[in-house]
Amino acid sequence: MDGVQDWTSMLIAILILSSFILNFTDIPQKIQFTRYSSVVRRKLMELIEFEEEGRRKSIKYLKDMNLPNPKTLIDDYVDNFFMIFPVEREPIDVIKRLKHLLRTRDEAVKRYVLDKVPNVSEIDRQRIEVLLELNSVLTYINKVVKHYYNLGVKFNDWIMMMQLALQINQIVRLAKAYRDAIDSFGVGAPIGDGAGALVARMLLGNVSGASEIAPETVLYETSFEGRKLYVIKAKGPGPTVGWPGEALEKLVDSLECRISRIITVDAALKLESEKSGEVAYGVGAAIGDLGPEKIAMERIASRCSVPLDAVVIKMSNEEAINTMTKQVYEGVVRAADIVKNTILSKTREGDAVVVVGVGNTLGIE
Numbered sequence: 598m599d600g601v602q603d604w605t606s607m608l609i610a611i612l613i614l615s616s617f618i619l620n621f622t623d624i625p626q627k628i629q630f631t632r633y634s635s636v637v638r639r640k641l642m643e644l645i646e647f648e649e650e651g652r653r654k655s656i657k658y659l660k661d662m663n664l665p666n667p668k669t670l671i672d673d674y675v676d677n678f679f680m681i682f683p684v685e686r687e688p689i690d691v692i693k694r695l696k697h698l699l700r701t702r703d704e705a706v707k708r709y710v711l712d713k714v715p716n717v718s719e720i721d722r723q724r725i726e727v728l729l730e731l732n733s734v735l736t737y738i739n740k741v742v743k744h745y746y747n748l749g750v751k752f753n754d755w756i757m758m759m760q761l762a763l764q765i766n767q768i769v770r771l772a773k774a775y776r777d778a779i780d781s782f783g784v785g786a787p788i789g790d791g792a793g794a795l796v797a798r799m800l801l802g803n804v805s806g807a808s809e810i811a812p813e814t815v816l817y818e819t820s821f822e823g824r825k826l827y828v829i830k831a832k833g834p835g836p837t838v839g840w841p842g843e844a845l846e847k848l849v850d851s852l853e854c855r856i857s858r859i860i861t862v863d864a865a866l867k868l869e870s871e872k873s874g875e876v877a878y879g880v881g882a883a884i885g886d887l888g889p890e891k892i893a894m895e896r897i898a899s900r901c902s903v904p905l906d907a908v909v910i911k912m913s914n915e916e917a918i919n920t921m922t923k924q925v926y927e928g929v930v931r932a933a934d935i936v937k938n939t940i941l942s943k944t945r946e947g948d949a950v951v952v953v954g955v956g957n958t959l960g961i962e
Contacts, residue, residue: 630755658783696889723835797954814839823946842890854901865909874928883907
């Protein structure tokens with residue numbers, strides 16, 4: 598009996614001591630901090646390896662182009678180049694200011710590459726620019742994760758460390774996608790984001806003779822079932838998205854609004870519950886830019902009172918920036934059929950229709 602009482606007393610003492618530790622000390626938080634920081638630290642090592650591997654791959658591809666000092670080319674860009682976004686609290690002309698900064702940024706990156714490699718071809722220059730951007734993204738992801746990790750360690754903030762630990766798997770997944778994308782851009786293979794451009798190319802068949810209507814953006818003129826068909830896409834096969842909104846605006850202005858329909862086609866990020874390659878149809882401008890190109894499309898459609906249609910091919914972020922998968926390609930074929938059916942069912946013979954294939958035209962003429 599005494600033994601039972603001793604064990605009971607000991608158990609009560611342990612419970613009281615545990616309650617005291619849990620409620621009146623920082624020990625539980627320190628345990629949580631150690632646990633979560635360990636998770637983040639392991640994943641951070643993985644992110645660092647992604648960044649280093651991305652640079653190694655990029656250096657290899659640049660060496661294959663016979664470029665001198667590829668490591669310096671990457672390091673100087675990744676470590677030193679940035680853009681400051683315009684003020685948004687004063688909304689007057691914010692789109693105009695943003696487009697000016699984006700155009701200035703593009704020219705600055707182009708000039709950086711040409712200064713380092715003066716005799717490079719246009720397509721190789723575009724490939725170099727994208728490789729620089731991919732490495733810049735990997736470095737930025739690492740810097741942000743390190744920033745919050747070091748803040749958590751500095752202030753012993755287990756809540757911040759917990760939030761970072763809960764997000765780290767998604768961050769690693771994103772970084773892995775950018776690392777893998779280096780291979781696609783290095784060899785020039787079409788990527789998922791080129792779905793809209795590929796739909797445009799399918800509509801053209803063997804048609805050639807494009808005219809450059811905006812920077813790195815081309816216009817094709819052809820016919821389809823008695824309709825006049827204007828097709829806009831980025832200039833291939835280099836990795837560029839062009840300026841489709843500006844191109845559309847110039848085209849419609851030159852036609853004095855005498856068009857019956859505008860159809861935009863682009864890739865779209867899918868939800869986890871959706872399948873890759875699903876195609877959706879709606880209204881609006883199917884384009885994922887920062888604003889200037891999309892608003893140009895919306896404004897010209899509104900000013901001319903022209904219906905603006907959107908066709909999108911669903912895919913994950915990883916599929917968008919990596920070599921086009923079979924599922925996405927099948928979605929492109931379905932999207933091309935939807936565009937054709939839309940033209941046939943919603944326009945008449947003699948009408949003028951504009952199709953804008955939005956997206957990166959890497960590997961697509």
